[in-house]
Amino acid sequence: MKRLAPALALLVAFAAVSLAQPAAAAYPDRPVKLIVPWAAGGDTDAIFRPFGIQIQKHLGATVVVANVTGASGTKGAREAKAAPPDGYTIYAMHDYIHLTYYTGVAGVKYSDFDPICSVSSTPAILTASPKTPWKSWQEFIADAKKRPGQITAAVTLGSTSHIFPALVERAAGIKFKYVSYEGLAPRMNALLGGHVDLGESNLTQKGKVQAGQLKFLAIATEKRSPEAPSVPTLKEVGLNIVYDVTRGLVVPKKTPGAVQAKLEAACKKAAAEPKFAADMALQGTEVRLLDRKGYAAYLKKTDDLSLNKTKELGLFKAPKN
Amino acid sequence: MFSQLLTSLAEVAQLKFMIPLVIGTWTGLIGGAIPGVTITMTIILVLPFTFGLDPLQGLAAMTGVYVGGCAGGLVTAVLLGIPGTPAAIATTFDGFPMARKGEPGRAIWLGTWASFFGGLLGAIFLVGLTLPLARFALRFGPWEFFSLFIFALSMVAGLTEQSLLKGFISGTIGLAITVIGSDPIMGAPRLDFGSEFLSGGFQFLPVLIGVFAFAQIMTDLEKAGDGRRLEAQAAPDLSVSHPAVVWEILKRPFLLVWSTLVGILIGVLPAIGSSAANVMAYDQAKKISKHPEKFGTGIPEGVIAAESSNNANVAGSLVTIMAFGIPGDAVTAVMLGAMIIHGIQPGPLFITQQPRVSYGIFAAYILAHPVMMVLQWLSARFYLRIVTVPKAILFPVVLVLCVVGAFALNNTVDNVYALLIFGVLGYLMVKFGFPLAPLILGVILGDEIEKNLIRAIMTDPDPWLFLTRPISGVLLALSVGSIALALWQHRRTQARLAGVEPEAEADF
Known part of the structure; x- marks a missing residue:
């Protein structure tokens, strides 16, 4: 008992110090949380886990992947949207976000976030x-x-x-x-x-x-994939469909510009790592890097497309807010 | 196959792999023993340290965490009556009373040896029957999962204490908790009363820790008011005769094998995992027992069933990842992530294409068990300290650890509030004589029952399929049988307790 008391005091002191962090320090001074809205072991997770390892090298802070799952990825999106815009929460965006919005599943829209970069493209x-x-x-x-x-x-x-x-x-x-x-x-x-x-x-x-x-x-690619040369493309069989899933990083709106620029620079370097390309090949995926501007334009384009598609397919429901 | 296994055992037994394995197992023991810190959280914590290692070293460390975590959970369950991990829920039922009766050493070592035997028996199934087990698991569609969970839910009838009605109310509260928040299929908000806090629903862990830890600690604190000192129990002696304990387990071979099988099967089926396996094995043990009324009073059968099943469950959940490269639970999902990061793509040809890694995992799983025994033996003197620390210091520390665990789950304070809410609920339930186990079971099963029911109906609207599909039909029949048996056992116990008035209906 007597020997335990100092240890306990130390524990309490430690807890107090770690709770009272100074707010203004150079970004990043603590681990960054990367919210993946799907289960560990799924394809989105398998893309962002290796990416997390690469980007933390260039960002200079630990990147912790948090799988916040549930309700078609909506739970994770909601949590990311509500996170403080300080660059310590980044969100693994997947093209589905336009669709859950226009099918009335969730009230989170791509424009609730600021784009950082796109990372990968996976054909369906x-x-x-x-x-x-x-x-x-x-x-x-x-x-x-x-x-x-x-x-x-x-x-x-x-x-x-x-x-x-x-x-x-x-x-x-x-x-x-x-x-x-x-x-x-x-x-x-x-x-x-x-x-x-x-x-x-x-x-x-x-x-x-x-x-x-x-x-x-x-x-659903333009040409047959060298990875699976015996599989026909939808175009060959007479359906004009090219469909892939692009994934990228976004941050909550109002995240400071300097923080965004730092993340973008780290993202560019991480996506250029040959190890990342090799990991993506294992994932049946190509590296697809777009910068803040390029990704923003891409998101706008897929958003318009998604609105049209959901309406065409009769899946459209009024977005909830 | 066995020559490959021997090669791998020899390889993993080298210092290069044993060091990460021992560190992993030790980390698992600690993580498992802290209520609120799950094995998944511990393994995620260990993951970054394995990046710099050889893939097999990393996987050995993670396998160690998995095995160690299961054993760590039992220490808290036995000494404090709080499950250190969800895998040790049922260990509290008999392990804690046994410790309170002055035999904490016997309870811990019964649990540890049962984990050891259950885990090694599980290893035989894992190595010998990977593919048949995995193929069997694939036969489970939404109908079978629905019926399996209904079967699991039928255990509520066996887990009630004195009053059946109170048991059912407790189970219903558990199911109702899972309805709060977004529904699992469409994400529509339910019962959230427009509140952001409620719309997220409640996660399992804060509910579990809240209900068990808070209720247990408050109940103990009350005794302080009785004028009793909040001091440790007398004669805190953890030393036991190991041959006697081992004999207590081995003289019940049927119980051991049966609990192991329950653990394996629940582990192979990707959905509920060890949190349900130990409760199911406990319930099964009670059903096959000649004296079911003694369960819950601190008898060895209860501890053996719970602990052998949860280690066997680890073997079960390794099956699907080995056979198909599909993770069976959150822990194996992290292991899968680790393999991908090391450039190994698990898949159906994993065992044949990567024999070194796959058999290395088998070997690490097997070797983690003796390592766990040695570490448990070395740590025993620290466990002694848990028993001797005055409650006035121990309880606040445990509560702080619970809060930290709940917060760390998603880094949101919401889970801490949930912990408090369910702590108060659990305490009130204990006060008014409601059993807690049915509530926990309801929370574990609610979402899964709903999801699979909807999936089944979406696939085919014919409701008879639940009965006509063979596995599903058998499981539903077993559920009815399980409830009937539990009711009969309950009635018989009540009759015995009532003595001259066998028709005591007072509580029904």
Whole structure:
């Protein structure tokens, strides 16, 4: 007991010091929290974890990835939006944010944040369960036309994984039945087990295709991917769809300009690291660096597109505020 | 296969891998023992330190955290009656009464040895049956998950203490808590009364720690008012006869194997993990027991069931990541992240393409168990100190640690408020004789039941599928059987207690 007392006093003192941090010091003087709104082990997480390692080298502060999950990524977005605009909370933006806004899932909009940089681009692949009978795109489309509304598709409602099959549905004149599965890992489990027929995936699932546990039906790129040369593009099969998911970093609005510039510079250097490109290749992803201006323009463009798409597809609901 | 395992065991047994493994296990023991700090948080804390290491060294450290964390949780559960991690909830049911009866050493070592045996038995399944287990897990669609969770929920009937009605009310409160906040499918706000605080819903950890820690500490504090000194219990002696403890476990081989199986199966199914596995194993042990009424009074069966299942659960959750490269829980998700960062892409061919890493993880898992035993033995004298520290110092420290853990979960103060709210709720429930375990079970299961019910209906609106799909049907039948058995056991116990008046209905 007597020997414990000084130790306890020290603990209390330590706690007091760490709580009373001085507010004005050179940014960054403490760890930066990177909010990833999807589960650890998912594709967004797998892109931002290696990126976090690279950017912390150039930023000079520890970057802690926080997976704030739930409600189609909405929880994380809300938390990031509400965070103090001091550069200590950055948000891993995914193109879905426009969609959750226009499908009425969440009241968080891309313009609630200031863009820092885009980081990566991942092409979408329409993927089927091994339990489905189709051996090719043609067999799939013929079956889908025969059985409208009976082929199930695992999607995160109102997210890119929902829009992509919806685009295919509309262009091909077929109809899917949607089932909600949050994130890539549960979606892949459901596909592997044959509990759903279809879903969106990407080149990270190549290994499972080679092992015969999944089937790639078509990829939404301009040209066939060298990573999966036997998979036809949607353009080849007559659907004019090119679809990818771009991810980047944003900060809450009103974050000081100097802090934003510092983050942008660190982001540029991190994205240029060859290690990062190698990590992204493992993720079926290309490095796609856009600076603050470029990313802002890109976000504006995809926002307009998303508004049009959700309206076209009948998914539009009045945004809530 | 076994030659590869032996090679890997020999490799990991080198100092180069044993050092990170020992440090990881030790960190896990500490993290696990602090209520409010989960194994996931500990492993995330360890992750950055592994970046500079060889991938297998890093994974050995993380496997150590996982195994050590499970064992650490039992120390707090036994000595303070507060689960150090969600994996040790059921350990409090019998471990804490046993310690209070003056046998803290027996309780800790029963738990530790049960963890050891459960973990190693689990390893046999993990190494020998990875693919069959993983394939079995894939057969679980939304219907099967729904029915499994209903089965888990049916345990509420077995976990009530004197009054069935109070048990059910407690379980219902737990389920109702999960309804608050955004709904898990559409994100629509529910029961938030327009409040930003409520709209986020409540996370599991602050509820668990609030209910258990606060209620336990307040109940102990009350005794101070009775004029009793807030001093340590008499004769704090943690030394026990190890052969006797080991014999207590091994003379119940069926209980050990059964609890291990429950742990493995819940671990293989990606959803609820160790927080439910230990409660399920405890409930199963009570059901197969000849004297279910003694559960909760500090008997060895309760400790063995809970602790062997939670270490086996670790083996189970390693199965899916090995077989498909899909994480089974938050801890394995972090391990997956670590592999990707090291340029290893886990997938279906992981074991064949990366035998060094995959069998290295198996080896690290196996070796972490003896390491955990040695560390537990070395730490015993510090545990003694927990027992001897005056409560007036111990309780504030524990509460501070709880608050820090709740805050660190998301770095939001909201979780600290939640901790306080549920602390008061838990205390009131204990005061009025409501059992806490059903509430916790409701909180663990609520969201998952809802999600899978909606998924099942979205896939196919036919409600009969819940009964006609074989696994789902069997699980639902088991749920009915489980409730019936619990009611029968309850009635029999009540009849025995009532003695001459077997039809005592007073509490029903």
